[in-house]
Amino acid sequence: MDPHLLRTFVEVAETGSFSAAAERLNFTQSAVSQQIAALESDLGTSLLTRRPVRLTEAGERLRRHAKILLVRLEAARADVTRTSAPPGRLTLGLTPLAWSAPVAAALTRIRAESARLATRLLVAPLDRIVTATATGALDLGLVDGFTAPSDPLRLPEPGDPRSLRVAECPAVVAVPSGHPLARRTSVDLADLADAYWIDAPGVTPFRRLPVDGLRAGLHYDGAESTVLTGLIAAGHGLAVLPEWLLTGRADLAAIPLGVPRLVHRVELLRAPGVVDPAGPASLLAALLAP
Amino acid sequence: MDPHLLRTFVEVAETGSFSAAAERLNFTQSAVSQQIAALESDLGTSLLTRRPVRLTEAGERLRRHAKILLVRLEAARADVTRTSAPPGRLTLGLTPLAWSAPVAAALTRIRAESARLATRLLVAPLDRIVTATATGALDLGLVDGFTAPSDPLRLPEPGDPRSLRVAECPAVVAVPSGHPLARRTSVDLADLADAYWIDAPGVTPFRRLPVDGLRAGLHYDGAESTVLTGLIAAGHGLAVLPEWLLTGRADLAAIPLGVPRLVHRVELLRAPGVVDPAGPASLLAALLAP
DNA sequence: TGCGTTTACGTTGTGCGTAAGGATT
DNA sequence: AATCCTTACGCACAACGTAAACGCA
Numbered sequence: 001m002d003p004h005l006l007r008t009f010v011e012v013a014e015t016g017s018f019s020a021a022a023e024r025l026n027f028t029q030s031a032v033s034q035q036i037a038a039l040e041s042d043l044g045t046s047l048l049t050r051r052p053v054r055l056t057e058a059g060e061r062l063r064r065h066a067k068i069l070l071v072r073l074e075a076a077r078a079d080v081t082r083t084s085a086p087p088g089r090l091t092l093g094l095t096p097l098a099w100s101a102p103v104a105a106a107l108t109r110i111r112a113e114s115a116r117l118a119t120r121l122l123v124a125p126l127d128r129i130v131t132a133t134a135t136g137a138l139d140l141g142l143v144d145g146f147t148a149p150s151d152p153l154r155l156p157e158p159g160d161p162r163s164l165r166v167a168e169c170p171a172v173v174a175v176p177s178g179h180p181l182a183r184r185t186s187v188d189l190a191d192l193a194d195a196y197w198i199d200a201p202g203v204t205p206f207r208r209l210p211v212d213g214l215r216a217g218l219h220y221d222g223a224e225s226t227v228l229t230g231l232i233a234a235g236h237g238l239a240v241l242p243e244w245l246l247t248g249r250a251d252l253a254a255i256p257l258g259v260p261r262l263v264h265r266v267e268l269l270r271a272p273g274v275v276d277p278a279g280p281a282s283l284l285a286a287l288l289a290p
Numbered sequence: 291m292d293p294h295l296l297r298t299f300v301e302v303a304e305t306g307s308f309s310a311a312a313e314r315l316n317f318t319q320s321a322v323s324q325q326i327a328a329l330e331s332d333l334g335t336s337l338l339t340r341r342p343v344r345l346t347e348a349g350e351r352l353r354r355h356a357k358i359l360l361v362r363l364e365a366a367r368a369d370v371t372r373t374s375a376p377p378g379r380l381t382l383g384l385t386p387l388a389w390s391a392p393v394a395a396a397l398t399r400i401r402a403e404s405a406r407l408a409t410r411l412l413v414a415p416l417d418r419i420v421t422a423t424a425t426g427a428l429d430l431g432l433v434d435g436f437t438a439p440s441d442p443l444r445l446p447e448p449g450d451p452r453s454l455r456v457a458e459c460p461a462v463v464a465v466p467s468g469h470p471l472a473r474r475t476s477v478d479l480a481d482l483a484d485a486y487w488i489d490a491p492g493v494t495p496f497r498r499l500p501v502d503g504l505r506a507g508l509h510y511d512g513a514e515s516t517v518l519t520g521l522i523a524a525g526h527g528l529a530v531l532p533e534w535l536l537t538g539r540a541d542l543a544a545i546p547l548g549v550p551r552l553v554h555r556v557e558l559l560r561a562p563g564v565v566d567p568a569g570p571a572s573l574l575a576a577l578l579a580p
Numbered sequence: 581t582g583c584g585t586t587t588a589c590g591t592t593g594t595g596c597g598t599a600a601g602g603a604t605t
Numbered sequence: 606a607a608t609c610c611t612t613a614c615g616c617a618c619a620a621c622g623t624a625a626a627c628g629c630a
Binding site: 317318320321324325328340341 | 594595596597598599603604605
């Protein structure tokens with residue numbers, strides 16, 4: 001179970017080809033073949049079918065473990081080799097809906113206080129932010145999700161349990177302002193089982209829809225929240241969204257959620273070893289004290 | 291960052307000696323020295339001071355990562371090599387206070403239903419149960435802890451987030467029955483800042499005391515809960531305990547906790563790949579449906 | 581027949597043990 | 606002087622590349 005072997009195994013699993021994996025990793029086909037054979041003989045199990053190259057059940061399990069292990073290995077290296085000197089620039093990553101008013105304000109304050117600190121910003125899906133933060137590619141990651149009030153987010157591996165709460169706001173059902181439900185003061189999702197929903201995994205942090213059993217009338221694959229709100233306003237369907245996204249919009253109504261009780265929550269992830277790259281008083285404080 | 295190197299590094303870190311580590315791992319001193327040198331040159335950092343052998347700051351960080359990584363590596367192996375055939379025997383691990391009435395009842399039912407299934411039981415501290423379950427040394431692990439009501443437990447790495455809630459009961463402050471507080475219907479921990487506490491990390495799942503700022507008058511290092519309750523009854527101090535531990539005891543009073551609102555919670559951990567070793571209907575169902 | 585994986589084999593390099601060297605108490 | 610880690614050196618095995626063989630479309 002050498003990480004080297006795991007790395008090529010993951011590559012083979014994802015490309016579906018020994019030769020393609022070899023090319024990516026700058027090996028020969030032969031070497032890849034031998035490495036996979038070594039893994040299989042070590043574990044005493046077949047991991048891949050050949051021709052076509054597909055994962056066996058054991059292989060699929062190993063792939064999941066291996067991806068996590070490789071990230072954590074990188075994370076460990078990043079943590080150990082991190083110099084104690086404060087970095088010259090700050091790299092910050094966000095999921096699309098983690099960018100809210102308090103975060104914007106905090107960032108403004110940070111940049112005003114430490115103008116010398118060059119800042120890089122990246123917006124990407126949850127998984128990318130989580131792994132990039134774990135490996136130290138990002139100094140800080142802001143991620144969002146829906147949970148029960150005051151519950152921590154359940155992050156995908158290798159999410160760091162030391163994440164800090166940054167903001168929490170009510171989760172609402174977004175409907176067009178002319179919608180029959182628009183004046184309701186509260187709805188339960190169960191009452192909306194017959195409605196059509198917009199499934200937008202790139203925007204909202206649900207993998208699919210917030211609750212099983214809801215029908216998606218439209219699947220939106222982008223990450224642009226204005227497109228999603230536009231689709232809702234145009235009557236293509238409903239979605240569960242954080243309340244702040246809808247404030248000030250005349251074309252949309254926000255209906256508070258009754259059951260299940262959900263909030264939209266933003267948490268701050270730190271790269272291993274990062275306490276506060278901009279000094280103890282400024283960055284974390286700015287993000288955490290809105 | 292070969293796992294082999296990490297393994298010997300951890301061994302050196304824990305024994306504080308190259309030669310002792312070499313002996314444990316069946317290597318020569320020389321090999322260990324070379325391995326550590328290889329790690330240090332790979333990471334570009336000094337990990338250990340020699341003479342005396344002590345961890346540097348980077349070394350301490352690596353040690354923490356390495357311990358987790360090695361467990362997860364073993365866990366991956368256990369998961370992949372696990373046969374789909376149901377095992378002939380069931381190995382169950384518990385933390386001391388995870389053994390409560392509903393668990394006892396569930397176990398009785400399990401053994402009655404599947405009498406052929408040999409059962410092994412292990413009681414050990416939280417960390418041991420968590421790692422043993424993760425690596426597949428245990429099929430199932432029952433762990434306990436205190437959290438806010440309906441919150442999941444925050445388990446030490448490499449705790450599996452797929453843990454299942456088994457039981458939850460109120461957390462109470464245990465006092466001798468003659469104690470001035472014994473008739474109170476509720477207390478806040480803040481009100482008890484002046485009291486003396488018994489610090490019993492082997493019994494209660496707090497690392498130290500439930501809240502920082504409480505003074506420990508006595509430190510009990512064992513894992514026997516009857517000793518702890520006995521100490522409380524004898525007036526040596528107070529402790530936060532699950533309510534069921536005190537029911538029926540005339541010498542102790544249980545005062546419900548006001549702030550912070552805490553419950554004692556038992557969760558079930560499954561070894562990787564274990565769904566229900568005794569068949570879909572029996573074991574998990576018995577544990578989860580009290 | 582052709583594409584892609586496996587096997588054979590020669591070469592290179594890594595990693596261990598033996599044994600000598602060096603440093604610290 | 607004793608103990609413990611490091612370095613030097615030789616050997617063995619593991620790992621890769623080249624090239625030929627094999628097997629499935």
